[in-house]
Structures are given as C-alpha cells and as structure tokens.
Amino acid sequence: MTNLNHSPASPARRVASSTLLSLTHPNKSMFERQRALLRKAVPAGFPSPADDYVERRLSLDEHLIQHRESTFFMRVAGHSMRELGIFDGDLLVVDRSVPAAHGSVVVAVLDGEFTVKQLLYTPKGKVLRAAHPDYPEVVVKPEQDFSIWGVVQWNVHKV
Amino acid sequence: MNRAIALVDCNNFYVSCERVFRPDLEGKPVVVLSNNDGCVVSRSQEVKDLGLKMAVPWYQMKDLAKRHGIIALSSNYSLYADISNRVMSLLAQFSPEQEVYSIDESFLDLSGIAVEHAQYAQQMRETVRRCVGIPVCVGVASSKTLAKLANHVAKKNARFSGVCDFNAQTEPELDALFAAIDVGEVWGVGRRSTVRLNAMGIHSVLDLKRTSPKRLRDEFSVVQERIVEELNGTACLELDDVVPDKQQIICSRSFGTLTSLLPDLEQAVVAYASRAAEKLRQQQSLAGGIQVYIRTNPHRERDPQYQQAVLMPLPDPTDDTRLLCQAALHGLQRIYRAGYAYQKAGVMLTEIIPSSARPRTLFDDVEAMQKSHALMRTLDRINRNMGSGTIRLLGEGTDKAWAMRRGNVSKRYTTEWAELAVCAARA
Numbered sequence: 001m002t003n004l005n006h007s008p009a010s011p012a013r014r015v016a017s018s019t020l021l022s023l024t025h026p027n028k029s030m031f032e033r034q035r036a037l038l039r040k041a042v043p044a045g046f047p048s049p050a051d052d053y054v055e056r057r058l059s060l061d062e063h064l065i066q067h068r069e070s071t072f073f074m075r076v077a078g079h080s081m082r083e084l085g086i087f088d089g090d091l092l093v094v095d096r097s098v099p100a101a102h103g104s105v106v107v108a109v110l111d112g113e114f115t116v117k118q119l120l121y122t123p124k125g126k127v128l129r130a131a132h133p134d135y136p137e138v139v140v141k142p143e144q145d146f147s148i149w150g151v152v153q154w155n156v157h158k159v
Numbered sequence: 160m161n162r163a164i165a166l167v168d169c170n171n172f173y174v175s176c177e178r179v180f181r182p183d184l185e186g187k188p189v190v191v192l193s194n195n196d197g198c199v200v201s202r203s204q205e206v207k208d209l210g211l212k213m214a215v216p217w218y219q220m221k222d223l224a225k226r227h228g229i230i231a232l233s234s235n236y237s238l239y240a241d242i243s244n245r246v247m248s249l250l251a252q253f254s255p256e257q258e259v260y261s262i263d264e265s266f267l268d269l270s271g272i273a274v275e276h277a278q279y280a281q282q283m284r285e286t287v288r289r290c291v292g293i294p295v296c297v298g299v300a301s302s303k304t305l306a307k308l309a310n311h312v313a314k315k316n317a318r319f320s321g322v323c324d325f326n327a328q329t330e331p332e333l334d335a336l337f338a339a340i341d342v343g344e345v346w347g348v349g350r351r352s353t354v355r356l357n358a359m360g361i362h363s364v365l366d367l368k369r370t371s372p373k374r375l376r377d378e379f380s381v382v383q384e385r386i387v388e389e390l391n392g393t394a395c396l397e398l399d400d401v402v403p404d405k406q407q408i409i410c411s412r413s414f415g416t417l418t419s420l421l422p423d424l425e426q427a428v429v430a431y432a433s434r435a436a437e438k439l440r441q442q443q444s445l446a447g448g449i450q451v452y453i454r455t456n457p458h459r460e461r462d463p464q465y466q467q468a469v470l471m472p473l474p475d476p477t478d479d480t481r482l483l484c485q486a487a488l489h490g491l492q493r494i495y496r497a498g499y500a501y502q503k504a505g506v507m508l509t510e511i512i513p514s515s516a517r518p519r520t521l522f523d524d525v526e527a528m529q530k531s532h533a534l535m536r537t538l539d540r541i542n543r544n545m546g547s548g549t550i551r552l553l554g555e556g557t558d559k560a561w562a563m564r565r566g567n568v569s570k571r572y573t574t575e576w577a578e579l580a581v582c583a584a585r586a
Contacts, residue, residue: 068243070290072573078584092582097290107582112183114582135586149182149292 064154066093070097072150074107074114080114081105083131090157094150105152110138111145116152162394163269163276167250168305169243169284170294170314172263173201176242177232180572180580190227192217195413196233196566221301233565237547241573245291253283258398264397266303280322300325303396304389307346308364312336337365337390345388352379353397364390399417408446410435411505415562417456419500424453424491426556431488431506433551436480437542438534439508443468445476445517447510449483451490456502467494476517479531480538483508484552546575 065071074088084105085093092107100106106119108128117128117138126146128138140146169175173191178184188205192198198214203546210225211220217231225232243262251257256268269276280297287295298309305325313323325333342361343353359378361367367391378382385395410431428451430438439446454466471486541550570578 067290069249073579074582075579076584077581080586081585086584088584091579096292109182112185114182114580115586116582116584130584130586138586147182 044115044133055060064093064156066153067095067097069148071095071153074116076116076155080130080135081118084118085157086116086131086152086155087157090155092152093154093156096150098151098153100151107149107152109145109147110121110140114149119148161270163272163326164299164301164306164394164398165254165267165269165280165297165299166260166303166310167265167267167280167287167295167297168310168314169246169263169287170296171201171203171555172201172243172293173234173239175293176239176453177235177569178203179242180238181569188227189232190217190224190229191232191234192399193234194565195415196231197413200234227312231567233568235569235571237571237574238569242291242293244455246287246293246295249287249290251284253279256398266306268398269299273499277322277324277327278325284321284371294321296321298323298325301392302389302394303398304346304386305392308337308340308344308390311340313345331501334365334368337368342367344392345386347382352383355379406511408435408438408504408508408511410438411452411503411507413503414501417500417502419498421491421495421497422556424495424504426554427487427504428487428491428506429484429552429554429556431504432484433555435506435508435534436478436483436535437539439511440478440539443514444511445449445478445514446470446473446483446508447476447512448508449486449490450507450509451487451494452507453491453494453501453502453504455499459500462500463498465496465499467496469494472510476512477531478512478514479535480552481531484554488554546577 015096070153072094074089074092074093074094076086079088086105094107101121102117103120104119106117108115108119110128115128117130120129124139126140128140160515171373174189177189179369186205187203188209189203190199190206190364191201193200196217197511198216199211200213202211202213206229211223223229239262247257247259247265250265250267252529254267254272258266260266269279272279276299280299283297284295295308296313298306298311298313298316300306300309309323309325313319313321340363342356342364343350344365345364348356355378356367361370367387370387372384372387375387388395412431414427432449448470450470452466452468455462455464457464469490470489473482473486477483538550542548572578
C-alpha cells in the first residue's frame with residue numbers, strides 16, 4: 001500500500017510541494033512514480049541510490065486481463081472440470097472477445113444456463129467435454145439453444 | 160468533405176444488461192422498473208410488441224403482465240453503469256472524437272474516416288455485441304440532430320439491419336423517410352413544442368425541415384431555428400468530448416414506505432449525504448454547501464402536504480463525509496415538522512470546486528485536514544474493494560425501514576465479488 005498522506009489530491013501535501021506537483025500530469029502511473037520520487041526527494045540527507053530505478057509495482061490485473069472491456073469474472077459450481085484444474089468455487093477469468101478454438105475451455109449457454117466445458121469441433125458437430133470420468137460428452141443438437149458466452153483465459157484457484 | 164456524425168444507441172439497454180447475465184431471459188418479455196419498483200423504464204422488444212408503453216406505473220399493469228408472463232426486474236444501476244462504461248470505451252476505439260451523451264448513447268465523429276461508414280458502423284455493432292453482449296443501433300448523418308433521426312430509422316426499420324447512413328441516401332429518399340416520421344421524434348422537440356408546431360401545420364419531420372428558419376425563430380427561439388438548420392444538414396452542434404465535472408451532486412430517493420419519524424429521515428439523509436460525498440471525492444472536488452429537502456407524497460391528495468428545503472453553507476469547502484452529514488442533519492432539524500407522512504428526502508451538494516482550487520487561509524488546521532483526507536481515502540478504498548457500504552456512518556442506521564423497495568433486483572455481477580455469475584460444472 002502506498003502512503004495515504006502522499007496523495008496529489010491532499011491539500012496539505014500540496015502546500016509543502018506545490019511547485020513540484022503542479023508539473024505532474026493527471027496520469028495515474030506518472031503520479032505514482034512522481035509521488036514515490038517526492039517521498040525521497042523532500043527530506044534533506046543522502047538520496048537513496050535506488051531513486052533512479054523506481055518502477056511501477058506489478059499488477060495481477062495486467063497479467064490476467066488482456067481486454068478490459070470484454071473480460072468478466074465468474075464463479076464455478078461443481079466438480080466436472082477438475083481434471084483440467086478447475087475446481088468448485090474457483091474464479092474464472094472469461095474473455096468474450098476471443099474466438100473459441102478447438103480445445104478451448106469455454107463458458108457456454110446451454111438451454112439458458114451457464115456451463116463451463118471444453119469445446120471440441122468434431123465430425124459429429126460441436127461437442128462439450130467435461131474433465132471428469134463421471135460426466136459424459138455432450139453433443140450439441142441443432143435444435144438446442146446453444147451459444148458460446150466467452151472463452152476462459154485463466155482460472156484462479158485458492159491453494 | 161461532408162461531416163459524418165454517428166449516434167450509437169443501445170437497444171433496450173437495461174433489459175439487455177440483465178440478459179447478458181441471465182441468458183434464460185432471451186426471447187422472453189422483460190421489463191425493468193424504476194426505483195421503488197414504480198414505473199416501467201426499459202422494455203424488451205417482446206413487451207413493446209404487446210403495445211405496453213414506457214413510464215406506466217407497474218401496479219396498473221400487473222394483470223396484463225400476468226396474462227403475458229412478463230418478467231419484471233428492479234433496476235440494478237451498479238450493473239448498468241459498469242456495462243455502459245465498457246460499451247463507451249469500446250466505441251471510443253472507433254473515432255478520435257467521442258461524446259458520451261447518456262448511459263446508453265454516444266456520438267462519434269466519423270468525418271475523415273476513409274471507409275464506408277455503414278460498414279464501419281456494422282463493425283461497431285459486431286464488436287459491442289461480441290465483447291459485452293449488448294445490441295446497438297447506429298445512425299450516421301451530417302449533423303447530430305440528423306444522426307439521432309438516422310438512429311431512430313435504423314431501430315424502427317428491420318431492412319436497415321441496425322445501421323442507417325443518411326449521407327449515403329439521396330435527398331428524395333430522405334424526404335420520403337422524413338415524411339413518415341412524426342415531428343415529435345426530432346431531438347430537442349418536446350411535447351409542448353409538438354403541439355405548437357402541429358398548430359402551425361407542421362406535423363412530419365419533412366414539414367419541419369421545409370419550414371423557414373426565420374419563421375421558427377419568430378415563433379420559438381434560436382434553438383428551434385438551429386434544429387431546422389441541422390435537419391437540412393448543417394451541423395450547428397459540436398461534439399462535447401470533455402465531460403465537465405458536475406457543478407451539483409444530487410442524491411435523493413423515495414422511501415419504500417411513508418414515514419413521519421425524524422429518526423428515519425435522519426438515517427436517510429445521512430445515507431444520501433454519504434453517497435454524495437463519495438461521488439464528490441471521486442471527481443476530486445470539494446463542496447461549499449449542502450442543501451437538504453424533504454417532502455410528502457403529492458399524489459396522496461387527502462394527506463396534509465409539506466415540503467421544505469434548506470441550504471447549509473459550510474465554513475470551509477470540504478469532502479469529508481462526517482462534516483457534510485453533520486451539516487445535513489442540522490439542516491434537517493430546521494425543516495422537519497412532525498405530523499406529516501414523508502415520501503422523499505434528498506441532499507444536494509453545491510458550490511463545488513476542484514480540490515486543487517481550495518482557498519487557503521492562515522488558520523488552516525493542516526494536521527486535521529491531512530487526517531481527514533487519509534480517513535476518507537481509506538474509507539473509499541475499503542468500500543471499493545470490499546463492497547459499497549462496508550464501512551459507513553452509524554447514523555445511516557442498520558435496519559433501514561425506509562429503504563427503497565427493490566423486490567426483484569439482480570446481482571451486481573461485475574462490481575461485487577460476492578455476487579458473481581455462477582457457471583455450472585455439473586453435467
């Protein structure tokens with residue numbers, strides 16, 4: 001967590017360093033970097049040798065979310081995907097903008113309900129495969145109400 | 160080169176948002192109701208086809224709803240706002256200039272974009288549909304007023320497949336379309352102007368287009384004159400690409416049940432002031448005053464009626480929830496009268512200035528301000544991460560007997576961890 005008192009919006013803080021802050025652009029990552037620099041720069045004394053190397057901390061959002069607008073989170077209920085490492089209660093990161101390929105793990109809508117399955121294109125047609133020996137494959141019948149809602153990009157599992 | 164302005168409008172936006180996470184509602188008649196489940200504010204196509212109008216009080220149509228199996232949902236603005244933000248930022252990728260006009264409408268400037276606009280607009284539709292699941296229609300024309308109208312045409316006529324480009328049509332083709340559209344459909348022509356225009360013999364959009372601007376200016380104002388110019392293809396209204404910070408922040412709601420008790424009103428006022436303060440901090444502003452108002456239900460004519468408002472100036476502009484609530488409560492005590500059944504309360508923050516423009520005085524208590532700032536930032540962060548209302552003033556109360564009626568509200572699928580959509584791994 002960054003130090004709360006060092007926000008650029010803090011009036012008190014600005015009194016102390018108004019000239020420096022007025023140079024900043026309202027761009028968040030830039031603010032953060034400048035703020036980090038300010039923290040070191042204001043008190044007198046020997047400057048930290050690391051000051052030149054201040055970088056933005058890693059964010060998991062950046063890693064897991066490729067398309068911010070089309071990515072949604074969903075909760076898993078059930079055990080049928082466990083052999084692909086998806087367990088009951090896990091958190092799925094689902095991207096709607098990615099096309100579903102043969103073998104993609106998808107969130108599909110089957111007869112009005114969300115279901116997570118592996119999608120296969122076979123000579124029989126589209127097949128939804130579970131990853132559990134107790135659950136048989138489902139061949140999507142043409143008369144069935146079926147659509148792909150999104151493609152699962154990541155699964156977040158609590159260890 | 161001709162101006163090309165697109166208006167992108169989401170179809171049945173609130174209902175469409177609900178359907179993204181409730182695919183079982185696809186193809187069924189669905190309505191979304193306003194706060195307190197009062198009126199219909201969004202209808203699916205199936206409901207429109209039944210002839211059911213907007214803004215009808217829900218209780219008046221319960222029988223009809225039962226007969227046709229209409230599903231009524233309470234409004235879920237957390238969901239709609241998030242979906243809207245996603246739609247708007249997708250659309251921003253299609254043009255260097257965007258004006259977000261409302262929660263479900265956006266203007267885009269396509270002038271100078273050297274592709275066929277109708278095809279480009281189809282790409283927008285496809286992108287929004289695929290990425291967010293929301294159906295949209297696009298109107299393209301040489302002015303904002305015409306773009307609105309083109310959107311109307313795209314929506315009403317299936318043969319346009321959701322996109323209508325007036326710039327690609329000839330004058331006679333357009334006139335034929337305009338002759339069939341009621342003048343009241345024109346952007347900026349209200350119900351009362353429609354009556355006056357009809358009295359002048361102006362019934363269709365074509366009639367209005369052919370009226371001399373001068374005649375309208377004499378009868379109405381420069382606004383109507385401009386509408387005629389815009390209908391004739393001269394863009395008078397530019398795109399406002401910068402959304403100005405709000406000069407007033409209002410938070411008011413009707414109660415679920417009428418109340419005459421001061422403690423109920425106090426709780427409501429604290430809750431609304433807290434919400435308003437949160438919005439104020441989001442736009443990094445301070446308020447110089449807070450207005451409080453309360454009123455009885457004007458539709459219950461036999462009840463004694465009372466309404467009153469008071470503006471409480473603040474000694475220093477602030478964004479501190481505690482100070483704003485304190486001022487609001489003082490105000491409430493001044494206007495509250497016993498013996499009335501109150502239906503609504505509200506607060507409005509006024510004299511809003513950017514935090515950076517706060518006048519400094521010799522007597523600023525810097526330490527107290529720093530503490531207040533840190534506390535508010537922490538409060539906002541916790542409420543953002545753990546769910547809104549996780550930490551709030553006790554003054555809001557815990558039972559909220561007065562709170563809004565929302566009988567059938569869906570989950571906040573995109574803004575609350577505890578309310579994510581569930582995906583079955585069972586078959």
